[in-house]
Amino acid sequence: MHIRPRRNRKSPAVRSLVQETSLSASDFIYPLFLHDKEVDEQIESMPGCVRWSLTGLIKEAGEAYALGVPAVVLFPAIDESLKTSDAAECHNDAGLVPRAVRALKDAYPGLCVITDVALDPYNSDGHDGLVEKDANGELEIVNDETVAVLCEQALCHARAGVDIVSPSDMMDGRVAAIRDALDASGFEKVSILSYSAKYASAYYGPFRGALESAPKAGDKKTYQMDPANIREAIREIELDEAEGADMIMVKPAGPYLDVIAKVSDHTTLPVAAYQVSGEYLMIKAASKDGWVNEKAIALESLMGIKRAGASMILTYYAKLAAEWLKDA
Template sequence: MTQPFKRHRRLRSSAGVRRLVREATLQPSDFIYPLFAVEGEGRKEEVSSMPGVFHFSLDRIKAEMDEVVEAGIRSVIVFGVPDYKDHVGSEAYNEEGITQQAISLIKEAYPEVSIVADTCLCQYTDHGHCGIIENGQILNDESLALLGKTAVSQARAGADIIAPSNMMDGFVAVIREALDEAGFVHVPIMSYAVKYASSFYGPFRDAAHSTPQFGDRKTYQMDPANRLEALREAESDVEEGADFLIVKPAMAYSDIIRDVKNHFSLPVVAYNVSGEYSMIKAAAANGWIDEKSLVLEMLTGMKRAGADIIITYHSKDAAKWLSN
């Protein structure tokens, strides 16, 4: 008689059985779709480094949102790309700024959609950094007050969730206090708690016009080699009042997603960033991969790693594929 062994293949014997025992599942409601709003009229302009991703003027956003909602996606994250930039990023907290106008428009037309507001200064400053600059240094505490003002202006515009992405120390505490004092105690904070100084961000900087004009962001974004630091960063944000924790990027940081999920009880958000998106688009355009199966496998891997929610530029395509 042969040595006894386990029959693992029994649970893979048919599509129906595989579906019954599947551990990580994807659905359109897991996705947050990034949307780039720009000034002007009649503008739907493809980002050259991100095929299928566009800049939309306010008058073109509704058509895009119709597609998003029809696909079953119920959350968007709004990035404003202003024409005017200055040293202190004043358009970030302008009550009539492009971001605030886009949020108001979407909230009025689609009240059932959850609007996440990216809260940073980089795309609003003429130097491209996420805080105030003095003598070539990014000032931490002086930048916090402007981030608080930005968050309040976005909440007033109708944002359901504030997502600060600047990685200044204390940013969650200051934004929570500013929101509470302005009467927005009900508005949660989706913190970019674990944000690495990654080379995967290049196409986004093209989309958001936010490339630093000098130096880099390594003094405030995390070293990609560090793992324990991620837990320290997340712990600080939890203590300061964060309601969600983002890990960014996602593909090369699935171990960090799992660590954060294991250590904290808050919802974990994986940000499937621009470089990850563009690599897949380039490979698909060359016929090297099956885009549909690869994207769904990648996003499922993020769920398996521990992500409850995924911010991804693949949202519309993935939602349609899941529905078929």
């Protein structure tokens, strides 16, 4: 027998030499929840995750950064009293997110700070866009009016010093509009990481619990993508690339590895993938009861996402995975 593939697996040293995919802390973007309170609160729907005060946020981001995690993305839990049908709080320069961006950049100038651009945390209707009633009295998430507000939100974050804005709304044409707005205001260096293929997924449930941002009526299927479709993802990515996106994203990650692979073969842009709250919670729940090894399963799941073609991974395991990889 001349060909014995096991020779390439015979020792840790040899396996290291022939390993095709590597995983490191520099691959991770750490999603962080924040609120406008003085205390940090554990999130019941996402064990191990916290709604951070600004003080806690700075500390947590700094610890992750020290472990080699290069970027954080911010998700605000907005007080109900500030939620309105026009989502005006989203572009308040004195609001929670701009204050957090300024504080993070003051504390860690080299940390890459990313902000979510969408209206659901600020919208009293709980949707990513503005809601109106059509001629039949049915709810409609209006596109162009929403895009105008998203531009104001992106500009607000840019004025605060953000590195990357990340529109997650899935409105048509928003990447081009945001790029034009940023450039016209002198923020041509602010990057756009677009949620290009964001699916209408059941895996988002724990996240919506964390932010209390679920839609009050209806669902998000008129703007988020059908989980059955993959060619549509390519169409969305081509549009975002043409409109000026610097990076594109597939969300969720684990159940959509085929989409990540197809997208990464199709585009020359860096591809991000979001290991979402439902993916995270399933690992947490199974490991809590001892059915799986949390460290082994979490790292294997992240390796699978990277192997599928992701250049960067948004994961709630970012800090913990960085610690595990450091000790490996």
